[in-house]
Amino acid sequence: MAVTVSLVFLFGLVLFILLRHHSLSAGAAFVAVMFGFFLASTGASTPINNLTTAVVNAIPTP
Numbered sequence: 001m002a003v004t005v006s007l008v009f010l011f012g013l014v015l016f017i018l019l020r021h022h023s024l025s026a027g028a029a030f031v032a033v034m035f036g037f038f039l040a041s042t043g044a045s046t047p048i049n050n051l052t053t054a055v056v057n058a059i060p061t062p
Helices: 002-020 026-040 045-058
Strands: none
Touching: 002 026, 026 045
16 A cells, blocks of 8 residues: 555646646646546556555565
8 A cells, every 4th residue: 555655646746847848738637647547447456456465565675
């Protein structure tokens, strides 16, 4: 749960910065959000979550 919240915050922050610097249009941001929303409801969500968890667990903690 903590990893998911952190990733959502990180992706939200990156999206905000890209919008702020006009590197990403509002339409593209909407498409990115909708893609993620619909992707989460497909069968691909479990492998994506497993991959994300494996990558986070592979990062050594100090």
